[in-house]
Amino acid sequence: MTDGATPLPAAGCRDAPVLKQRGQHEVFCGLTGIIWLHRKMQDAFFLVVGSRTCAHLLQSAAGVMIFAEPRFGTAILEETDLAGLADAQVELEREVARLLERRKDIRQLFLVGSCPSEVIKLDLARAAEKLSLQHAPHVRVLNYSGSGIETTFTEGEDACLASMVPVLPDTDERQLLVVGALPDVVEDQMLDLLSKMGIDNVKVLPARRADSTLAVGPNTSFILTQPFLGGTLAALGKRGARHIPAPFPFGEEGTTAWLRAVAMEFGVDITLFDTVTHAPRARARKAISQAAEKLDGKSIFFFPDSQLEIPLARFLTRECGMTAIEVGAPYIHKGVVGPDLDLLEEGPTLSEGQDVEMQLDRCRAAQPDLTVCGLGLANPLEAEGLATKWAIELVFTPVHFYEQAGDLAGLFSRPLNRRAKLRLEAAE
Amino acid sequence: MKLSVWTYEGPPHVGALRVATAMKGLHYVLHAPQGDTYADLLFTMIERRNHRPPVTYTTFQARDLGADTANLFKTATQAAYERFHPQAMIVGASCTAELIQDDPGGMAEQMGLPCPVIALDLPSYQRKENFGADETLFQLVRNLARPMERTGHVTANLIGPTALGFRHRDDITEVTALLEDMGISVNVCAPFNATPEDLTRLGAAHFNVLMYPETGEAACRWMERELDQPFTKTVPIGVGATRDFIAEVAEITGHEPNLDDSRLRLPWYSASVDSTYLTGKRVFLFGDGTHVAAAARIARDEMGFEVVGLGCYNREMARPIRALAKDYGVEALITDDYLDVEQRIEELAPEMILGTQMERHIGKRLGIPCAVISAPVHVQDFPARYSPQMGIEGANVIFDTWVHPLVMGLEEHLLHMFRDDFEFHDDAGASHHGHKAVDRKAEDRPGLAPGPLSHPTEDPQPANDNTSITWLADAEKELKKIPFFVRGKARRNTETFAAERGMTQISLDTLYEAKAHYAR
Numbered sequence: 024m025t026d027g028a029t030p031l032p033a034a035g036c037r038d039a040p041v042l043k044q045r046g047q048h049e050v051f052c053g054l055t056g057i058i059w060l061h062r063k064m065q066d067a068f069f070l071v072v073g074s075r076t077c078a079h080l081l082q083s084a085a086g087v088m089i090f091a092e093p094r095f096g097t098a099i100l101e102e103t104d105l106a107g108l109a110d111a112q113v114e115l116e117r118e119v120a121r122l123l124e125r126r127k128d129i130r131q132l133f134l135v136g137s138c139p140s141e142v143i144k145l146d147l148a149r150a151a152e153k154l155s156l157q158h159a160p161h162v163r164v165l166n167y168s169g170s171g172i173e174t175t176f177t178e179g180e181d182a183c184l185a186s187m188v189p190v191l192p193d194t195d196e197r198q199l200l201v202v203g204a205l206p207d208v209v210e211d212q213m214l215d216l217l218s219k220m221g222i223d224n225v226k227v228l229p230a231r232r233a234d235s236t237l238a239v240g241p242n243t244s245f246i247l248t249q250p251f252l253g254g255t256l257a258a259l260g261k262r263g264a265r266h267i268p269a270p271f272p273f274g275e276e277g278t279t280a281w282l283r284a285v286a287m288e289f290g291v292d293i294t295l296f297d298t299v300t301h302a303p304r305a306r307a308r309k310a311i312s313q314a315a316e317k318l319d320g321k322s323i324f325f326f327p328d329s330q331l332e333i334p335l336a337r338f339l340t341r342e343c344g345m346t347a348i349e350v351g352a353p354y355i356h357k358g359v360v361g362p363d364l365d366l367l368e369e370g371p372t373l374s375e376g377q378d379v380e381m382q383l384d385r386c387r388a389a390q391p392d393l394t395v396c397g398l399g400l401a402n403p404l405e406a407e408g409l410a411t412k413w414a415i416e417l418v419f420t421p422v423h424f425y426e427q428a429g430d431l432a433g434l435f436s437r438p439l440n441r442r443a444k445l446r447l448e449a450a451e
Numbered sequence: 452m453k454l455s456v457w458t459y460e461g462p463p464h465v466g467a468l469r470v471a472t473a474m475k476g477l478h479y480v481l482h483a484p485q486g487d488t489y490a491d492l493l494f495t496m497i498e499r500r501n502h503r504p505p506v507t508y509t510t511f512q513a514r515d516l517g518a519d520t521a522n523l524f525k526t527a528t529q530a531a532y533e534r535f536h537p538q539a540m541i542v543g544a545s546c547t548a549e550l551i552q553d554d555p556g557g558m559a560e561q562m563g564l565p566c567p568v569i570a571l572d573l574p575s576y577q578r579k580e581n582f583g584a585d586e587t588l589f590q591l592v593r594n595l596a597r598p599m600e601r602t603g604h605v606t607a608n609l610i611g612p613t614a615l616g617f618r619h620r621d622d623i624t625e626v627t628a629l630l631e632d633m634g635i636s637v638n639v640c641a642p643f644n645a646t647p648e649d650l651t652r653l654g655a656a657h658f659n660v661l662m663y664p665e666t667g668e669a670a671c672r673w674m675e676r677e678l679d680q681p682f683t684k685t686v687p688i689g690v691g692a693t694r695d696f697i698a699e700v701a702e703i704t705g706h707e708p709n710l711d712d713s714r715l716r717l718p719w720y721s722a723s724v725d726s727t728y729l730t731g732k733r734v735f736l737f738g739d740g741t742h743v744a745a746a747a748r749i750a751r752d753e754m755g756f757e758v759v760g761l762g763c764y765n766r767e768m769a770r771p772i773r774a775l776a777k778d779y780g781v782e783a784l785i786t787d788d789y790l791d792v793e794q795r796i797e798e799l800a801p802e803m804i805l806g807t808q809m810e811r812h813i814g815k816r817l818g819i820p821c822a823v824i825s826a827p828v829h830v831q832d833f834p835a836r837y838s839p840q841m842g843i844e845g846a847n848v849i850f851d852t853w854v855h856p857l858v859m860g861l862e863e864h865l866l867h868m869f870r871d872d873f874e875f876h877d878d879a880g881a882s883h884h885g886h887k888a889v890d891r892k893a894e895d896r897p898g899l900a901p902g903p904l905s906h907p908t909e910d911p912q913p914a915n916d917n918t919s920i921t922w923l924a925d926a927e928k929e930l931k932k933i934p935f936f937v938r939g940k941a942r943r944n945t946e947t948f949a950a951e952r953g954m955t956q957i958s959l960d961t962l963y964e965a966k967a968h969y970a971r
Contacts, residue, residue, distance in 0.1 A: 047507060047508050048488070050486070051486055051489055052484070052485060055489075074547070075455075075461065075575070075579065076547075079465065082458060083492065083493055084489055093456065096456045097456075098453070100576060101577075102574075104576075109452070118452055138486070139547050142516070142547055142550045143550060171512075171547075175485065175486075380534060399492045399503065400495070401495065402496065402499060403502050405501075406501030
């Protein structure tokens with residue numbers, strides 16, 4: 024591929040030193056993932072076993088309460104549960120029975136562990152097993168941890184998907200498994216591209232419904248669509264499936280590299296590959312170039328948040344002409360983001376974990392043109408004169424693959440556009 | 452263990468955060484796991500604050516639990532002091548840290564920091580957000596305020612307004628003006644915009660104005676006892692309550708009651724003929740106890756509504772709200788379960804809800820107009836314009852806010868008159884609301900073509916389970932001609948009327964007999 028491609032960097036960031044600091048982490052916990060997972064898996068219910076804080080987090084992070092009875096809820100631990108006056112396991116079984124009685128549409132129930140349930144060592148795995156037996160075959164009960172002490176923001180999705188892998192049926196079929204929750208419209212675009220290349224036996228984890236034909240085995244090759252699925256990667260490895268490492272499908276370059284990795288694994292003819300990707304690649308480049316005009320030459324600073332930071336830094340520096348000053352990620356799993364690090368030219372500070380106060384000091388000193396950060400920091404930084412992009416929008420908005428590449432670039436150019444448009448001073 | 456979908460109140464440490472964020476020069480060190488930092492966005496996003504809440508979270512992780520979370524707390528506290536140099540600090544634990552029993556208060560005391568450090572003990576598994584705010588302010592006041600010489604002229608402290616409060620910012624301005632008109636100035640307003648140093652001067656005021664009992668009552672009771680400061684019991688929301696408040700202040704201070712009501716418009720707006728249509732509108736009220744009590748009086752006495760039900764989510768106010776409900780001849784609903792509230796509203800089928808953002812969603816689903824009167828708040832509850840609930844301007848604001856969700860007076864008459872008109876039909880909705888009016892297609896117009904007789908999605912389902920009663924085609928068709936904002940009530944009344952008489956079918960006659968029966 025030579026047409027318009029950015030040359031590979033002389034030295035990538037795979038072996039660059041990583042700044043590690045330990046202080047306040049300004050990040051969500053893994054429970055937050057429930058907000059998009061419950062929309063994606065339409066017959067699943069997520070029952071957090073936790074405190075009022077967990078319920079309040081879900082409500083606040085979800086924004087408005089638009090669903091009368093959403094497919095998630097919190098079993099709030101009370102004083103009696105903690106004091107051992109009530110057998111928490113029995114209480115939980117009672118609440119689950121009531122819930123399933125009222126919601127006949129539920130086919131999969133996830134018991135989601137929280138900080139308090141883990142500190143008091145409530146055995147949700149045992150509870151899930153017992154409840155599965157009680158409610159089989161209509162409902163399958165699984166458990167995972169979304170607690171802040173175990174998971175950071177998007178790691179909740181990883182934990183959820185990983186919990187589903189051990190119970191998948193076996194198969195010897197040659198198939199591609201695409202892993203990661205994507206909006207349906209984006210998933211359909213991806214399946215269409217793969218189908219045009221002759222790859223038709225494609226399954227997606229998570230499936231939209233519990234009764235799907237999802238299975239896994241030694242002839243399964245899998246690829247991730249999200250850079251936060253390290254645990255699921257390991258779980259699939261244990262089932263004998265083969266990981267296809269690739270850069271993540273953000274932007275034209277990332278999408279092409281991702282598709283090419285799949286094409287190579289499945290022996291797709293290179294001419295066919297070029298024919299299928301030619302038109303959408305051109306469209307994506309065109310769409311990106313419009314937003315990139317505003318981004319070209321601008322600097323960007325990433326606070327750790329969604330774990331998308333490294334692939335996005337790769338996209339913004341290579342396809343939009345930006346300069347990365349610091350790329351912070353909650354944690355760096357080189358087995359997952361290695362191919363993106365290879366493409367990211369050395370230079371930016373790579374940081375893992377966080378001391379938010381010290382990172383704010385670095386950000387203020389650097390005065391980046393754009394700062395990517397969580398909702399708690401965005402308005403305060405704007406008030407200090409720094410343009411910001413809320414990171415949470417990146418996980419709620421369709422941004423993967425060719426047809427969304429322009430929208431993705433647009434998410435970053437919009438705050439700069441807005442600043443340029445506002446004229447709040449006197450005309451003089 | 453209790454299954455909860457949406458909650459009216461957060462955990463108690465969020466209440467403490469509301470106090471800390473309202474203040475200046477105070478810093479809160481919260482022993483909490485990673486993830487509890489979500490609370491920052493309540494203030495930076497919902498309230499659009501342009502600064503981070505003054506909080507340091509220790510954000511411990513699983514690996515710290517085996518090691519040394521206590522040391523993590525000390526390091527975080529030391530670093531927070533050195534970075535922010537607060538005048539005072541508060542320290543405490545969130546729900547998870549409460550379980551690991553590190554004793555933040557004890558540790559902070561041993562550290563010998565050069566500023567007052569106040570320990571908060573907020574039981575996360577028993578109490579909630581309002582308690583957390585009330586207790587935090589109480590502890591701050593108890594630790595910082597001392598008896599002292601009173602100011603030469605009469606002054607008052609304003610107690611209770613916090614960050615993330617329902618219109619607290621503007622209520623402060625309004626109450627300050629009410630007091631100024633009586634020659635009384637404000638000594639300290641707390642916690643909103645107060646520093647810990649300001650709290651040491653609380654004792655100089657002659658009395659306290661308890662603006663919000665939910666968040667300020669414990670502090671006021673302590674100051675009454677220890678600083679000999681009486682506090683006001685009337686919350687000046689509404690015309691009558693504002694006049695009562697002025698009288699109460701006059702009695703406490705010996706000053707002449709004085710209220711400049713030249714800008715007060717609610718009484719005339721309510722008396723003017725356009726407001727006739729408000730008469731007897733059946734309203735349901737839900738929210739925090741203070742706002743519900745105030746709103747009930749306005750609804751009945753100042754707007755001419757009929758209060759058909761009321762309740763509050765904060766159990767601390769259960770007693771006064773039950774007593775109030777008795778006064779109004781209704782049964783109080785004291786619950787923090789949003790599904791209970793939804794069920795009660797469905798049963799009562801009011802014509803309007805005065806509630807919180809939660810009830811706004813309920814209203815949307817049931818097709819009942821709703822105006823917001825209380826926290827929990829939403830970004831919409833922080834309007835750019837001046838928009839108090841208290842005092843003279845508060846009454847004006849309330850009149851406008853409550854009338855807005857309804858179809859306007861004259862328009863309601865027009866809808867009754869031209870109910871089958873292609874433009875003035877009731878699917879068009881109220882003309883001042885943003886959505887697009889849809890021209891009714893000819894075939895849907897009653898009498899022109901045989902359209903479907905009932906759209907199951909359109910009418911609220913009958914709340915009483917009258918499955919044995921059937922609507923005859925004529926009656927069903929007539930029901931469709933009744934304007935949308937009263938149709939649900941008409942359906943319900945007719946069914947109740949029929950059920951009480953053991954009827955199994957509703958004819959055109961039954962519909963009009965029921966109408967005559969319920970005529971007011």
